[in-house]
Amino acid sequence: MMERDAMASENKRQWNCVDFLQWALPQMGYAWPGFRRVRRQVCKRVGRRLRDLHLGNMDAYRRYLEAAPDEWRILDRFCGIPISRFGRDWRVFECLGQQVLPHLAQAVTARHATRVEAWCVGCAGGEEPYTLSAAWDFMLAPSWPQISLAIVATDFDAHQLLRARLGHYRASSFEELPSNWRDVMFERDGAEYRIHSRFKERVRFVLQDIRDAAAGKSFDLILCRNLVLTYFSDSVRDQALERLTAALRPGGALVTGMRERMPPTCMAFVPWRAEFGIYRRSVSPGA
Numbered sequence: 001m002m003e004r005d006a007m008a009s010e011n012k013r014q015w016n017c018v019d020f021l022q023w024a025l026p027q028m029g030y031a032w033p034g035f036r037r038v039r040r041q042v043c044k045r046v047g048r049r050l051r052d053l054h055l056g057n058m059d060a061y062r063r064y065l066e067a068a069p070d071e072w073r074i075l076d077r078f079c080g081i082p083i084s085r086f087g088r089d090w091r092v093f094e095c096l097g098q099q100v101l102p103h104l105a106q107a108v109t110a111r112h113a114t115r116v117e118a119w120c121v122g123c124a125g126g127e128e129p130y131t132l133s134a135a136w137d138f139m140l141a142p143s144w145p146q147i148s149l150a151i152v153a154t155d156f157d158a159h160q161l162l163r164a165r166l167g168h169y170r171a172s173s174f175e176e177l178p179s180n181w182r183d184v185m186f187e188r189d190g191a192e193y194r195i196h197s198r199f200k201e202r203v204r205f206v207l208q209d210i211r212d213a214a215a216g217k218s219f220d221l222i223l224c225r226n227l228v229l230t231y232f233s234d235s236v237r238d239q240a241l242e243r244l245t246a247a248l249r250p251g252g253a254l255v256t257g258m259r260e261r262m263p264p265t266c267m268a269f270v271p272w273r274a275e276f277g278i279y280r281r282s283v284s285p286g287a
Contacts, residue, residue: 018039093132115147115149117219118149119154119223126203151203152219154205156211171193211236219249238263252281255279
Protein backbone atom coordinates (compact mmCIF):
# COMPACT_ATOMS: atom_id res chain seq x y z
CA MET A 1 0.00 0.00 0.00
CA MET A 2 2.76 2.42 0.95
CA GLU A 3 4.67 1.57 -2.24
CA ARG A 4 1.55 2.19 -4.32
CA ASP A 5 0.99 5.56 -2.63
CA ALA A 6 4.63 6.50 -3.17
CA MET A 7 4.37 5.55 -6.84
CA ALA A 8 1.18 7.55 -7.25
CA SER A 9 2.85 10.54 -5.61
CA GLU A 10 5.85 10.21 -7.92
CA ASN A 11 3.63 9.95 -10.99
CA LYS A 12 1.72 13.02 -9.89
CA ARG A 13 4.97 14.92 -9.36
CA GLN A 14 6.22 13.97 -12.81
CA TRP A 15 2.92 14.96 -14.38
CA ASN A 16 3.05 18.30 -12.66
CA CYS A 17 6.55 18.83 -14.05
CA VAL A 18 5.49 17.85 -17.56
CA ASP A 19 2.56 20.22 -17.34
CA PHE A 20 4.94 22.94 -16.20
CA LEU A 21 7.41 22.27 -19.03
CA GLN A 22 4.65 22.35 -21.63
CA TRP A 23 3.82 25.83 -20.33
CA ALA A 24 7.37 27.13 -19.89
CA LEU A 25 9.34 25.73 -22.82
CA PRO A 26 7.56 27.65 -25.63
CA GLN A 27 8.19 30.89 -23.76
CA MET A 28 11.94 30.25 -24.08
CA GLY A 29 11.81 29.28 -27.76
CA TYR A 30 11.82 25.52 -27.16
CA ALA A 31 9.52 22.80 -28.50
CA TRP A 32 8.04 20.36 -26.02
CA PRO A 33 8.26 17.27 -28.31
CA GLY A 34 12.04 17.50 -28.35
CA PHE A 35 12.12 17.23 -24.56
CA ARG A 36 9.93 14.15 -24.15
CA ARG A 37 12.87 11.74 -23.87
CA VAL A 38 14.94 14.02 -21.62
CA ARG A 39 12.14 15.39 -19.46
CA ARG A 40 13.25 13.50 -16.36
CA GLN A 41 16.69 15.08 -16.56
CA VAL A 42 15.18 18.58 -16.79
CA CYS A 43 12.61 17.86 -14.08
CA LYS A 44 15.35 16.68 -11.73
CA ARG A 45 17.19 19.98 -12.18
CA VAL A 46 14.00 21.98 -11.67
CA GLY A 47 13.23 19.94 -8.54
CA ARG A 48 16.59 20.87 -7.05
CA ARG A 49 15.87 24.50 -7.85
CA LEU A 50 12.53 24.29 -6.04
CA ARG A 51 14.29 22.99 -2.94
CA ASP A 52 16.87 25.80 -3.13
CA LEU A 53 14.06 28.35 -3.31
CA HIS A 54 11.97 26.59 -0.63
CA LEU A 55 9.04 26.28 -3.01
CA GLY A 56 6.56 23.49 -2.50
CA ASN A 57 5.49 22.60 -6.04
CA MET A 58 5.52 23.57 -9.72
CA ASP A 59 2.59 25.92 -9.32
CA ALA A 60 4.61 27.90 -6.80
CA TYR A 61 7.58 27.96 -9.16
CA ARG A 62 5.38 29.21 -11.99
CA ARG A 63 4.20 32.08 -9.81
CA TYR A 64 7.81 32.75 -8.85
CA LEU A 65 8.81 33.00 -12.53
CA GLU A 66 6.00 35.43 -13.20
CA ALA A 67 7.17 37.61 -10.30
CA ALA A 68 10.94 37.32 -10.90
CA PRO A 69 11.75 37.57 -14.65
CA ASP A 70 15.48 36.99 -14.08
CA GLU A 71 14.66 33.44 -13.00
CA TRP A 72 13.89 32.57 -16.63
CA ARG A 73 17.62 32.67 -17.41
CA ILE A 74 18.27 30.08 -14.72
CA LEU A 75 15.45 27.87 -15.98
CA ASP A 76 16.77 28.24 -19.51
CA ARG A 77 20.14 26.86 -18.41
CA PHE A 78 18.39 23.85 -16.85
CA CYS A 79 16.97 23.04 -20.30
CA GLY A 80 20.38 22.58 -21.89
CA ILE A 81 21.00 18.92 -22.76
CA PRO A 82 24.80 18.46 -22.89
CA ILE A 83 24.79 14.88 -24.16
CA SER A 84 28.16 14.57 -25.83
CA ARG A 85 30.85 11.97 -26.37
CA PHE A 86 34.01 11.82 -28.42
CA GLY A 87 33.18 10.32 -31.79
CA ARG A 88 29.43 10.32 -31.18
CA ASP A 89 27.80 8.72 -34.23
CA TRP A 90 31.21 7.59 -35.44
CA ARG A 91 30.09 7.00 -39.04
CA VAL A 92 29.49 10.75 -39.35
CA PHE A 93 33.12 11.51 -38.57
CA GLU A 94 34.28 8.78 -40.94
CA CYS A 95 32.24 10.43 -43.69
CA LEU A 96 33.61 13.85 -42.80
CA GLY A 97 37.19 12.62 -42.92
CA GLN A 98 36.86 10.54 -46.07
CA GLN A 99 34.54 12.69 -48.20
CA VAL A 100 33.51 16.07 -46.83
CA LEU A 101 36.76 17.50 -45.48
CA PRO A 102 38.81 16.53 -48.58
CA HIS A 103 36.19 18.26 -50.75
CA LEU A 104 36.35 21.37 -48.57
CA ALA A 105 40.15 21.34 -48.63
CA GLN A 106 40.01 21.30 -52.44
CA ALA A 107 37.60 24.25 -52.41
CA VAL A 108 39.91 26.16 -50.06
CA THR A 109 42.85 25.52 -52.39
CA ALA A 110 40.82 26.61 -55.41
CA ARG A 111 40.16 30.01 -53.86
CA HIS A 112 43.85 30.35 -52.92
CA ALA A 113 43.18 30.21 -49.19
CA THR A 114 45.06 28.14 -46.63
CA ARG A 115 42.49 27.27 -43.97
CA VAL A 116 39.24 25.37 -43.62
CA GLU A 117 36.99 27.29 -41.24
CA ALA A 118 34.57 25.26 -39.07
CA TRP A 119 31.95 26.14 -36.49
CA CYS A 120 30.61 23.71 -33.86
CA VAL A 121 27.28 24.96 -32.50
CA GLY A 122 26.25 23.79 -29.02
CA CYS A 123 29.66 22.27 -28.30
CA ALA A 124 28.90 21.38 -24.64
CA GLY A 125 32.08 20.05 -22.99
CA GLY A 126 34.18 20.19 -26.16
CA GLU A 127 33.98 16.54 -27.20
CA GLU A 128 32.68 17.31 -30.70
CA PRO A 129 35.17 20.03 -31.74
CA TYR A 130 38.07 18.02 -30.33
CA THR A 131 36.90 14.97 -32.31
CA LEU A 132 36.76 17.12 -35.44
CA SER A 133 40.27 18.41 -34.69
CA ALA A 134 41.50 14.83 -34.33
CA ALA A 135 39.77 13.77 -37.55
CA TRP A 136 41.68 16.46 -39.39
CA ASP A 137 44.94 15.48 -37.71
CA PHE A 138 44.64 11.77 -38.43
CA MET A 139 42.78 11.75 -41.75
CA LEU A 140 43.56 15.00 -43.60
CA ALA A 141 46.74 16.67 -42.39
CA PRO A 142 49.17 14.15 -43.97
CA SER A 143 47.63 14.68 -47.43
CA TRP A 144 46.98 18.43 -47.10
CA PRO A 145 50.02 19.87 -45.31
CA GLN A 146 49.47 23.26 -46.89
CA ILE A 147 45.93 23.54 -45.45
CA SER A 148 45.04 23.99 -41.78
CA LEU A 149 41.78 23.71 -39.85
CA ALA A 150 40.40 26.37 -37.51
CA ILE A 151 37.37 25.61 -35.32
CA VAL A 152 35.11 28.03 -33.46
CA ALA A 153 33.05 26.17 -30.84
CA THR A 154 30.11 27.93 -29.20
CA ASP A 155 27.71 27.16 -26.37
CA PHE A 156 25.36 29.19 -24.18
CA ASP A 157 26.46 27.46 -20.97
CA ALA A 158 29.55 29.06 -19.41
CA HIS A 159 30.07 26.06 -17.12
CA GLN A 160 30.25 23.69 -20.08
CA LEU A 161 32.70 25.98 -21.88
CA LEU A 162 34.94 26.05 -18.83
CA ARG A 163 35.00 22.26 -18.88
CA ALA A 164 35.75 22.30 -22.61
CA ARG A 165 38.67 24.68 -22.26
CA LEU A 166 40.07 22.62 -19.41
CA GLY A 167 39.90 19.51 -21.57
CA HIS A 168 39.74 16.89 -18.80
CA TYR A 169 37.55 13.83 -19.33
CA ARG A 170 36.68 10.44 -17.92
CA ALA A 171 37.58 7.35 -19.91
CA SER A 172 33.89 6.60 -20.57
CA SER A 173 33.61 9.74 -22.72
CA PHE A 174 35.94 8.47 -25.44
CA GLU A 175 35.06 4.78 -25.63
CA GLU A 176 33.66 5.22 -29.17
CA LEU A 177 37.00 6.40 -30.55
CA PRO A 178 39.41 3.98 -32.25
CA SER A 179 42.04 2.82 -29.78
CA ASN A 180 44.90 4.29 -31.83
CA TRP A 181 43.20 7.70 -31.65
CA ARG A 182 42.67 7.44 -27.90
CA ASP A 183 46.31 6.60 -27.30
CA VAL A 184 47.46 9.76 -29.09
CA MET A 185 44.72 12.20 -28.08
CA PHE A 186 44.81 11.81 -24.29
CA GLU A 187 47.28 11.89 -21.45
CA ARG A 188 46.51 10.38 -18.06
CA ASP A 189 45.98 12.99 -15.37
CA GLY A 190 45.05 11.32 -12.08
CA ALA A 191 41.61 9.77 -12.33
CA GLU A 192 40.89 11.62 -15.59
CA TYR A 193 42.44 12.11 -19.01
CA ARG A 194 43.66 15.38 -20.51
CA ILE A 195 43.29 16.17 -24.22
CA HIS A 196 46.67 16.73 -25.85
CA SER A 197 47.53 20.35 -26.63
CA ARG A 198 47.98 19.69 -30.36
CA PHE A 199 44.24 19.01 -30.67
CA LYS A 200 43.29 22.03 -28.53
CA GLU A 201 45.27 24.48 -30.65
CA ARG A 202 42.77 24.34 -33.49
CA VAL A 203 39.75 25.14 -31.30
CA ARG A 204 38.57 28.51 -29.97
CA PHE A 205 35.65 28.43 -27.51
CA VAL A 206 33.12 31.28 -27.43
CA LEU A 207 30.14 31.90 -25.14
CA GLN A 208 27.23 32.37 -27.52
CA ASP A 209 23.61 31.36 -28.06
CA ILE A 210 22.55 30.43 -31.60
CA ARG A 211 19.10 31.80 -30.74
CA ASP A 212 20.65 35.28 -30.58
CA ALA A 213 23.66 35.38 -32.89
CA ALA A 214 26.06 33.53 -35.16
CA ALA A 215 29.79 33.06 -34.64
CA GLY A 216 30.64 34.91 -37.84
CA LYS A 217 30.44 34.44 -41.58
CA SER A 218 32.15 32.42 -44.29
CA PHE A 219 32.53 29.05 -42.61
CA ASP A 220 33.25 26.04 -44.79
CA LEU A 221 31.77 23.55 -42.32
CA ILE A 222 29.15 23.89 -39.59
CA LEU A 223 28.27 21.15 -37.12
CA CYS A 224 24.90 21.78 -35.49
CA ARG A 225 23.83 18.37 -34.29
CA ASN A 226 20.87 17.46 -32.09
CA LEU A 227 20.04 21.03 -31.13
CA VAL A 228 18.24 23.44 -33.47
CA LEU A 229 16.15 20.84 -35.31
CA THR A 230 15.27 18.92 -32.14
CA TYR A 231 14.75 21.34 -29.29
CA PHE A 232 13.73 24.68 -30.81
CA SER A 233 10.25 25.89 -31.66
CA ASP A 234 9.47 26.34 -35.35
CA SER A 235 9.96 30.12 -35.36
CA VAL A 236 13.21 30.03 -33.38
CA ARG A 237 14.42 27.07 -35.47
CA ASP A 238 13.80 29.00 -38.69
CA GLN A 239 15.68 32.05 -37.36
CA ALA A 240 18.60 29.86 -36.34
CA LEU A 241 18.66 28.18 -39.76
CA GLU A 242 18.81 31.62 -41.36
CA ARG A 243 21.87 32.41 -39.22
CA LEU A 244 23.48 29.12 -40.17
CA THR A 245 22.75 29.76 -43.85
CA ALA A 246 24.28 33.23 -43.72
CA ALA A 247 27.36 31.91 -41.91
CA LEU A 248 28.08 29.06 -44.35
CA ARG A 249 29.82 29.54 -47.69
CA PRO A 250 27.90 28.38 -50.77
CA GLY A 251 28.98 24.80 -51.33
CA GLY A 252 29.92 24.40 -47.65
CA ALA A 253 28.67 21.57 -45.45
CA LEU A 254 26.12 21.62 -42.65
CA VAL A 255 26.03 18.59 -40.34
CA THR A 256 22.84 17.95 -38.36
CA GLY A 257 21.90 15.00 -36.16
CA MET A 258 21.51 11.66 -37.95
CA ARG A 259 17.89 11.40 -36.83
CA GLU A 260 17.04 15.05 -37.43
CA ARG A 261 15.23 16.19 -40.56
CA MET A 262 15.54 19.49 -42.37
CA PRO A 263 12.14 21.29 -42.56
CA PRO A 264 10.70 21.39 -46.08
CA THR A 265 10.51 25.19 -45.89
CA CYS A 266 14.31 25.44 -45.77
CA MET A 267 15.54 25.61 -49.36
CA ALA A 268 19.11 26.70 -48.67
CA PHE A 269 20.49 23.17 -48.21
CA VAL A 270 20.55 20.12 -50.44
CA PRO A 271 21.33 16.61 -49.22
CA TRP A 272 24.98 15.56 -49.44
CA ARG A 273 24.95 12.44 -47.29
CA ALA A 274 21.47 12.73 -45.79
CA GLU A 275 21.73 9.39 -44.00
CA PHE A 276 24.43 11.02 -41.87
CA GLY A 277 22.61 14.36 -41.56
CA ILE A 278 25.08 16.07 -43.92
CA TYR A 279 23.85 18.80 -46.27
CA ARG A 280 25.51 21.12 -48.77
CA ARG A 281 24.79 24.84 -48.85
CA SER A 282 23.08 25.57 -52.15
CA VAL A 283 25.16 27.53 -54.67
CA SER A 284 22.12 28.82 -56.57
CA PRO A 285 21.75 32.63 -56.49
CA GLY A 286 18.24 32.55 -55.05
CA ALA A 287 19.09 30.39 -52.04
